[in-house]
Amino acid sequence: MLSPTDAAGSLWKLLEQSGHPFTREFGAVRPADSHVGAGSVETHGTTVIAVKFKDGVIAVGDRRATANFAVMYDKADKVLAIDDTTLLAISGSFARAMDVVKYLRTSFKLFERTYLQPMSLEGKLTELARVVKAGIPDALQGIGGFIPILATFDRESNEGRIFFYDGMGARFESTEFGAAGSGSMQIRGVFDYIVKTVKPFHQMTRDEALTQALLLLDIAADLDAATGGWAKIMPLARTITVNGIEEVPEETLKTIIEQLDRSISR
Amino acid sequence: MYTPFDINEAIGHRKDFVEAGLRSGSPVVGIQCDEGMLLVTIRRSQRKVYEIYDRQMFSAIGRQSDIENVRLSAIQTAHQEGFERSPDDVSLHRLVGFALSPALKKAFGDQMYVPVVIRALFAELGRTPSGDCFFALNYDGEYRQYTGVAAIAGSQRAEDKMLEALGQPEQKLSRDEAIRRALKGWVAGARDQISIASDDERDLDSPLRMVDEVDADRVFLEDELKFGALEVGFLQRRDKQDARFHLLNGDVLDKVISDLY
Numbered sequence: 001m002l003s004p005t006d007a008a009g010s011l012w013k014l015l016e017q018s019g020h021p022f023t024r025e026f027g028a029v030r031p032a033d034s035h036v037g038a039g040s041v042e043t044h045g046t047t048v049i050a051v052k053f054k055d056g057v058i059a060v061g062d063r064r065a066t067a068n069f070a071v072m073y074d075k076a077d078k079v080l081a082i083d084d085t086t087l088l089a090i091s092g093s094f095a096r097a098m099d100v101v102k103y104l105r106t107s108f109k110l111f112e113r114t115y116l117q118p119m120s121l122e123g124k125l126t127e128l129a130r131v132v133k134a135g136i137p138d139a140l141q142g143i144g145g146f147i148p149i150l151a152t153f154d155r156e157s158n159e160g161r162i163f164f165y166d167g168m169g170a171r172f173e174s175t176e177f178g179a180a181g182s183g184s185m186q187i188r189g190v191f192d193y194i195v196k197t198v199k200p201f202h203q204m205t206r207d208e209a210l211t212q213a214l215l216l217l218d219i220a221a222d223l224d225a226a227t228g229g230w231a232k233i234m235p236l237a238r239t240i241t242v243n244g245i246e247e248v249p250e251e252t253l254k255t256i257i258e259q260l261d262r263s264i265s266r
Numbered sequence: 267m268y269t270p271f272d273i274n275e276a277i278g279h280r281k282d283f284v285e286a287g288l289r290s291g292s293p294v295v296g297i298q299c300d301e302g303m304l305l306v307t308i309r310r311s312q313r314k315v316y317e318i319y320d321r322q323m324f325s326a327i328g329r330q331s332d333i334e335n336v337r338l339s340a341i342q343t344a345h346q347e348g349f350e351r352s353p354d355d356v357s358l359h360r361l362v363g364f365a366l367s368p369a370l371k372k373a374f375g376d377q378m379y380v381p382v383v384i385r386a387l388f389a390e391l392g393r394t395p396s397g398d399c400f401f402a403l404n405y406d407g408e409y410r411q412y413t414g415v416a417a418i419a420g421s422q423r424a425e426d427k428m429l430e431a432l433g434q435p436e437q438k439l440s441r442d443e444a445i446r447r448a449l450k451g452w453v454a455g456a457r458d459q460i461s462i463a464s465d466d467e468r469d470l471d472s473p474l475r476m477v478d479e480v481d482a483d484r485v486f487l488e489d490e491l492k493f494g495a496l497e498v499g500f501l502q503r504r505d506k507q508d509a510r511f512h513l514l515n516g517d518v519l520d521k522v523i524s525d526l527y
Contacts, residue, residue, distance in 0.1 A: 008338055014346050102349060113317050114338065175433040 009114035010129065011107040015219040022099060023134065042143050043072045045097060047183035047220045047227040048079060048089035050151045050162050051191075052176055052202040053209035056241035057160035058248070059089045059153040062221065063236060074228060077240045083108050085153050086124060087238055091181030092146035098140070100146065106166030121152060125163055126172055133169030149178040150220045153240050160240060161201075162210045177202045181218030183227035190216055210237060210248065211256050218260070230257055280374065280381045284405045286384035288419040291327025292494070293428060293455035294387045295401040296416035297438060299444035302503040302510070303389045303398055306448035308456075308494040315499030317511035319344035319356050321391040323499045327418060328384035328405070336384055336403075340366060358390040362401045362409050371407025381405060387418045391501040391510060395437050419455040428455035442522045445498055445514075449526060453483045456490065484527040496523065 007013035016023045048061040061078035064071060078097075079089045082104045090097035107127055111119040119127070128150055138144030150163045164178040165171050178189045193199065194212050201209055214230065221229025229235075234257075235249035294307040294314070305315045305325045318340050326333045343365045344356045373382045383386045388401040400416035403409040414435020417428035431454035432447060439447065498514040 007342065011345060011349065014342055015349070018346065020350065073471075106345050106349040109320075110341065113341050113345075116313070116316075 009111050011103065011110050012127075014110075022103060024137070028058050030041075033077045043067045043094040044226070045076055045078045045091050045094055045181060046179040047179065047187075047217065047224065048091050048149060049184075049187075049211050049213050049216055049220075049246055050087075050089055050178045051209050052160050052162065052200075053204045053206050053239075054202060055160070055206065056153050056239055057087070057162055058206060058209050058213060058237060058239045059087050059149070059151050060210070060217055060235055061089055062217055062228035062230065063233045064226065069225075074233050077236055079236055081238070081264075082124075084244050085155070085240070087151040087240050087245060088128075089147075089149040089151065089178075089180065090146060091140075091162070091184070093135075095143045096135055096144040096146045099147070100148070103131060104128065121146045121154060121161075124152075125150065128163075129165065129169040129171050132167070136168065139167055147180040149180050151178075151240055153242055153244075155242070158242070179216075183217075183224030186223035187216050187220045190219055206239060206248075207252070207256065210252075211260065214236070214253070214256060214265075214266075215260060217263070226242045267477070276377060277375075281400070281406075284374075284381050284383050285421075287329055288327055288385055288405075290459065291385070291420050293417060293419035293424060293452055293459070294325045294327065295428065295432065295448040295451045296387050296389050296412065296453075297432065297439070297444045297448045297451075298395065298398050298414050298435060299439045299441045300395075300437060301441050301500075302445055303391055303400075303440070303501045304448060305387065305389055305499040306445055306452060307497050308452060308490055309497045310494045314496065315497050315513065317499070318361075318388070319348065320353050321501065321512055322358055322361070322387045322388060323501055323512065324386060325418075325499065326384050326386035327383075327420065328386075332382045332384045333386075336370075336382070336386060337367060341390075358388050358399065358401050361386060362403050366403060367407040367409050370403070370405060371405075374406040385418045387416055389416075389499075389501060391503060395503070415451070417451060417455060420459045424455040424458040427458045428452070430454070441500070444527075445519070445522045446526050449487065449496070449523075450483065453487050453490075457483075457486055487526070491523070 007017055012023055012125045017070060043065045046062060046064050050057055050059040059079045063074050063076050065073040065076040079087060080101050082088050086099060091153055110118050128148060134144060135144050145167060148165055152161050154161050162174045163171055163173060176195055207230060218229050221227040234250055234253055238244050239248060293307055296306050299317055305323055307314050307325055311328060316337055318324050321521050324337060324340060334512045340361055344361060348356050367492060370382055373379060382405050384405050386403045389400050392398045400412040401409055402416060402418050415432040419428060428451045432451040496519050500512045500514050501510060502510045
């Protein structure tokens with residue numbers, strides 16, 4: 001009890017030592033050896049989008065969570081603050097994503113309180129890669145697959161940054177935008193179209209970027225049966241800038257959506 | 267074979283050993299104020315006040331490596347509990363009473379190990395001011411709960427003097443007023459410890475030798491601040507974010523000290 005140094009500062013090692021299931025290793029043997037068809041019991045978050053703007057990053061998500069063809073929940077919060085400088089937009093398995101969010105929040109704090117300095121951006125990205133990777137055995141059986149987008153404000157380079165991951169835990173940095181979830185593939189080309197024909201996201205004001213992000217969400221909702229869009233329930237948008245994380249007020253979203261509604265030809 | 271006499275004697279020796287290590291530690295004052303809670307001390311070299319969890323902080327006197335071990339154990343236990351259950355389940359009562367105290371008691375009683383030299387003061391910010399509490403944890407696992415004000419020092423007598431100087435707790439104190447009151451408590455404890463150590467603090471080296479008793483506290487504090495630094499941990503209430511711990515910076519503290527006497 002009073003010789004804690006072998007796991008100091010690492011929540012992962014702590015949980016491993018206590019046998020917590022969160023840290024089961026890649027390739028671990030599972031009771032079920034084939035696809036368990038868990039789609040019907042597992043709730044999934046659908047589309048999330050992160051785009052840069054000139055002061056930082058804005059992340060937007062619709063509020064829908066589905067299980068197969070059922071809408072399980074239409075007030076889901078899929079853009080979550082991990083700490084003062086990190087936003088995580090989540091898609092895929094809701095159960096796993098919530099565990100991961102809790103893990104990261106605790107892990108970053110544990111590190112900072114132990115070592116009296118915040119975890120570096122690189123360290124945080126590695127922690128996230130580790131937990132994505134740890135989910136592979138589950139994902140191969142059709143449950144627990146989850147893909148995050150991490151948005152942060154880098155105080156050293158004084159800019160917003162966006163990182164996205166694949167299912168294996170590989171990490172990529174995006175110069176302009178990131179999207180994940182069921183509707184993200186359908187809208188991938190639209191991001192490029194906006195960058196090439198309107199202007200790069202990082203040169204936009206917050207409201208310009210927000211308008212584009214909401215438009216993208218609307219297209220995703222049109223093309224993906226699982227994505228909720230904003231017809232019924234207001235999406236959720238959070239920004240991250242040098243001042244930290246802020247939620248975009250619902251009134252602002254409403255105003256932009258009304259403008260969009262008037263200008264979009266259906 | 268051990269007889270009851272041997273056990274008594276052995277424990278007595280261990281107690282003497284630990285108490286000797288604690289005697290010159292810089293006291294720590296815990297005090298509640300309207301904005302939250304404070305742990306106030308004057309440190310010489312190492313940092314002394316640390317965040318443990320969302321609503322808990324800690325400071326201690328003793329051997330540096332022992333303080334570090336207890337600090338890390340507290341942090342680990344709190345974070346593991348917070349992850350596996352909920353941050354709401356992390357409390358000082360559980361942390362001190364069920365994790366740290368039994369471990370310290372075991373370490374103190376085990377003749378195979380060098381005893382842990384520590385006296386620690388924990389603070390926990392409640393959901394409301396009436397839930398705020400302090401826990402003083404001793405090297406032998408004994409602990410005491412305080413509300414409003416708390417103190418740890420190198421000796422029981424110094425602690426008593428500090429509590430006497432701190433007076434009745436007042437929830438309505440402003441943060442800066444509370445720091446000033448805490449410093450007066452700190453001076454009472456530190457002066458008492460020095461008088462025990464040297465038997466006469468008015469020796470030739472003492473800055474107090476030419477001073478009237480009324481000015482003595484001020485001169486003593488000024489002298490201490492020449493070689494040490496005031497350190498104040500602040501657990502803030504009414505903060506939107508989870509992390510409510512701040513280590514107050516020098517500018518804020520300079521202003522507080524300048525208005526002290």
